[in-house]
Amino acid sequence: MFGSLGIYNYRLYASGQIISLVGVWMQRVAQDWLVLELTNGSPIALGFAASLQFLPVLLLSMWGGVLADRMDKRKLLLWLESALGVCALALGLLDVTGVAELWHVYVLCFLLGCFSAVETPVRQSFVVEMVGRDQLTNAVAINSMMFNLARIIGPAIAGVTIVAIGTGWVFIANAISFVGVVGGVWLMRTSQLQRSDPVPREKGQLLSGLRYVKHRPDLLTVMLLVFFIATFGMNFYMTLAIMARNVFGGDADAYGLLSTLIAVGTLAGATWAARRKTPRLSVFIGAGVLFGALEIVSGLMPTMILTGLMMIPVGIAMMTFNTTANATIQLAVEPEMRGRVMGIYMLVFLGGNPVGGPLMGWLGEINGRAPIIIGGAVSMIVTITAWIILVRRGDIAKPRLRRQKQQQQQQEEVSPAELQPSDR
Template identity: 60%
Template structure:
């Protein structure tokens, strides 16, 4: 399960991520709570904050994929991670001094989103350089375990700290935590990285990457699924805080527990994916099954009548979504040419995260007009329908290939 940790560079990266991601999830929980406090509990205001954080994905992620293919990924990540930590320091300073206003949070959400949009495809495509293609699936699963372990610990700590010392200090702690991942990147041995040959510098590299993806129907199915699930299904950022506060009357620690329960499920799903990673490449069938089961379970969670049942239902939801995301990520990276990996991952991150502004606004509007449960309910329906359409498309494509082979044979 942990064989990728045999790579020295990956050990430095993973250990730094443990610290940094914990701080990131502490800030996310504190930021959601701060927005609700400054806006008087408005779900729409929380939706705006989520949207502003993801709008830069639409503008920058594709170009970040070109950067990933053309430049030293390790150096780029040192810059983006340092900038993300600085955003935490700025927001924390404004909050601790008592001058923070809602528009300050909005501006910093957008700035943080700009650096995150550049960071995501570079970071995703850097994994294979640390461990090599043979260990990629395992490393992706371990990254997910790391991410979701932080997702458990971070919000739980954040909920306690918000109650004890306020949101501002949580943001400052996140700024300090960014030192962990920057130090891990700086300590790596560049000579031990599994680097692919850089593509020649020429015009039209972004268009070349888009043409490459367009000519791969299997990639198109994966990315279409990623768009619908990322946009409408994975709308937890803008709904769990609202459900905790407005439906069940819980405080910040109650919201932190919901995020933690979801993370218990995603951590379990990531651990299962790490164990499966020794059985060959991820299968499209598993990805489609994970997407469909996620949709069904999300609908069931939305209908739970009590806080305790709702929290418990988030665990299997987390297992299913992690089954989908780890298999989709690995499928995309292993299916493409190494010289195209950065650009294709840029496109993948665009479709997976780029719909968040739409999803955030839609979730806020649905929660405001129809009630906080509706974004999760309709998100589950959309995810299930997308998975079924994906199954139908691949079945039709397989049938067409067989018919063509029979005709030619």
């Protein structure tokens, strides 16, 4: 199940990454809390800070993919991870010394967003160079396991630390955590990396990436499906808060419980995904349909406890969908295009939030259950539509045709000596 961890370079990377991810989740909590402290609890200020950190994804993620194809991904990661650590250290020092102001937080949120927007496609496309194609699906699943494990541990540590010694030391702790991932990348055996040749710098490389995806119906179908489900079905940072407060009359601890339970589900889903060696479109489609159906059911649950329990299978289906989509995209593209395609993938995965967030919020004003139920319905409809398209195009065989192909393959595997004279 953990085959990719047998690879020296990936083992170094994963060891540092889990430490860094815990620090990142700690900083997310501390950053939100600091904004609320500086503004006497202003939700508008908190939303603006989140927008500043998210906006660069729309502007820079595809350019990050271009850089990933042009440059040495390992060296690029060293610089980007170091820059993220410096931003965390700067915010921590400003906070600890008592001079932090709201505009400081805004500026550093924007810088963090810029570096993260470039770092994400570089990091995603670097995984295959560490582990190779055979272990890619396993490595993607382990990355998801680390992310969701940190999602459970990080906020818990941050909450205790903020109460004990304040937000500033959380930022400094996050800065220190980057030493792990930078050190891991630095100590890699470059001779064991399965690198692709860098693409020479030319005009129009970003557009060539877009044209490449446009003329690949398989990639286009997967990305469109990811866009709709991520935009309308995966707004749990908002839909769970609405359910906890407006439907069940709970407080922040109720929202925290629902968030923790879905994190448990995503961790379990990533663990299960790690057992698969190659992604399958049938698993991808099935996970999308199941995710939508479970999300609808969770929105109809009469109590918060039942809703929370439903979040576990919802998280499993969501993570199965995400990891399969990621691995499918990476394995389907040529190495020289992988960075640009992953930049586009991250854009479609995150770029719909400015549309889906306000729309789901408006629906939540009408009915607190509406966002999660409608999000599940949209997920089911677009997945079934994608399934029909893939079947008609032959990417997923119909059950009867699949059985016929299997029977034909079995017949072809029979040696001539085993055939009857009349069959020769």
